[in-house]
Amino acid sequence: MPVTTTYPGVYVSEIPSGVRTITGVATSITAFIGRTLRGPTDEPISISSYADFERRFGGLWAESSLGYAVRDFYRNGGSQAVIVRLFGVAPPPPPADPNAPPAPPPVAPHASLIVSGITLEAQDPGSWGNQLRARIDWNVRPAPGTSTPDPDLFNLAVRDGQTGQVELIRNVSAKEGHPRHVTKVLLNESRLVQTKGAVPTGRPGKQPELVTGQTDIWSDTKTDGTKVDPPSSIAVAADGPNKGTVDDGVDLGSADFIGPNMQTNKRGLYALEKADLFNILCIPPYLDDDVEADLIAEAAVYCEQRRSMILIDPRTTWVDKDTAKNGIPGLGTLSKNAAVFFPRLRQPDPMRENQVGDFVPCGAVAGIFARTDTNRGVWKAPAGLDATLVGVPELAVPLTDGEIGELNPRGINALRSLPAAGRVVWGARTLQGNDQLASEWKYIPVRRTALYIEESLYRGTQWVVFEPNDEPLWSQIRLNLGAFMQNLFRQGAFQGKTPADAYFVKCDKETTTQNDIDLGIVNIVVGFAPLKPAEFVILQIQQIAGQIQA
Known part of the structure; x- marks a missing residue:
């Protein structure tokens, strides 16, 4: 940048070098x-x-x-x-009336569960959601300015029965307009569930700790076979309570x-x-x-x-x-x-x-x-x-x-x-x-070498767009693309003993004419001499005949 001189002395100014390093992309994602x-x-x-x-x-x-x-x-x-x-997802059956409007596209089923009146839905479709369980407790942070637990908050714990993972979402609320409303918090923080439908206002009830005969807080059945009341949660199908279970699709x-x-x-x-x-x-x-x-x-x-x-x-x-x-x-x-x-x-x-x-x-x-x-x-x-x-x-x-x-x-x-x-x-x-x-x-x-070069140069030349289309730009392009190709040559990616035998980068007035400049086009030509695999190895063996001394 130009320096404004105000006092006698030495001024330092940094001049851009024009070097824009091109990084090779990944090759095996x-x-x-x-x-x-x-x-x-x-x-x-x-x-x-x-x-x-x-x-x-x-x-x-x-x-x-x-x-x-x-x-x-x-x-x-x-x-x-x-x-x-x-x-x-199985397509819907054809309508009985051929003139009826087409049915909406089928939706993948998500398992759902109910805990203390709140309906939760598995984030992703499939039978894995049938094993979800949820619990609510009130061990929350104090209300602002007090030492007593905030009466608007509760904690929601969700257990994935397939993996045993327990997701604990702390200090959420069902109160409308609350900054930690349970719907928004689950949407941002949970990988297992989201709310389904309207959330009842008011603080939901909490699940009791272990009761007599219950060996696991996530189990709804006691050792004698009777049900825990109230249960930790109830797994239901996506189309309504107790209508079966969600499957893994067709x-x-x-x-x-x-x-x-x-x-x-x-x-x-x-x-x-x-x-x-x-x-x-x-x-x-x-x-x-x-x-x-x-x-x-x-x-x-x-x-x-x-x-x-x-x-x-x-x-x-x-x-x-x-x-x-x-x-x-x-x-x-x-x-x-x-x-x-x-x-x-x-x-x-x-x-x-x-x-x-x-x-x-x-x-x-x-x-x-x-x-x-x-x-x-x-x-x-x-x-x-x-x-x-x-x-x-x-x-x-x-x-x-x-x-x-x-x-x-x-x-x-x-x-x-x-x-x-x-x-x-x-x-x-x-x-x-x-x-x-x-x-x-x-x-x-x-x-694959050509695709690698194409993708790397495509991403590495985005800076060229909207630059002044003249020799200073062309020389920068030759410098940066040439450095990338030279690095590949040093790694043994091309044929040839010298860079001139292995690759070329051409960008000048021969590749970009005045008509191209008027159209806003800069043409860059890159060539390389690829290595090809030795598919066929031929060994020629002969027997050495006895030599007669002169």
Whole structure:
């Protein structure tokens, strides 16, 4: 900034350097979409461990393959995941009168409970809410200016019977207009319940401490089988007292992901619009153990828009290499941002007394992507002897070298068993990897490196918008983007011995003409020479003939 000189002496002024460091984005944030036992619906929730998934979404569930995929993701090196829970609701029956207006869309049922006249509703739908219990006590803070408990306040304790967690909400009131009205406080502080309907005014009654024959303050039944009166709480169904219990919904269909108005309302697949970033998408099977082709096609298009990859699981009908080869057209996409892995994993199922079952590989493969990115970089193919499948004792279909030789040219990545390494990923091609397509995006690491650079530069050049469009701006762009690309070159992300061989950044009067300037456009051209995996290693061995001395 200009310095106003007022006195004789030395003035110091800081001059901006023009350096705006571009930070590379994460490369292996994996989004999982499907059914879970509990958790918010149509909301992307970030987790950093499988323990987080168990706490927030209920862990493994025999009715859904999503939990198993998340478990395999973390077993194999995954670090950050985004979970979107969907809840299947049976559609209403068609109206008897064909001219009648359409029925409103069905609503996912929430369990409710009544405590001292206050009706509480589970925050999230599902049967987990049937096990909620609540209690009220009056051990509250003193009223202002006194030493006696405030007569308008009470404490609300809610117990999650599924996890044993007790949530204690202190010093709330049912008085209208009170700054700690119970409805507002629960909305902001509770993960378990919210109020349902109007809250009766006045201080609600409190539950007694343990009574004779009651072993647990959260139990409504005494040891002799009689009921505690008054009970700690009464669990009721969402449609009224004692009308049954809330269930976990019905099986999902593609309409629950990509149905009408889903994108507009940011629901289903498009709930990921509320997530800042994800790099890999997994949709574990939800219907007859296969994901419908129309959903895969739509999800692949969405991944291209979000600069991410989708990992597609093999179909249940892929029982050998021939059915796999012939099944590619049935997947619904040949996107450059999609990859398929075959066969399925054979693992013991703890939800079925450890009986061995077949599980989809998308979660485990996504974990290997994350592990490889951490150890080597996104430009390294997530395959080979280091890409071992942790927790996978067996594969559903054993493959030989010859069979893999038929699958690989079709763009199908094989999972195989090797004597020393165990079960490994033995392929690194996108669905554009079919040799007949001759695509420049044949390999997964090449495509993922491009997506990484695109997303990083997209986020790192937002400052350019509205800057004066002339040579000073162009030189700053070349400086900052060049520094980012040079850093990748030093890490070994590109081919070439010198930076000139490895990448270029061009932004000058040749890329941005006067007409572009008049239109408010600045054109930046970035090129890089990608590393491609050595798929075929050829050893040439010959016998040395005896030499005749001269």
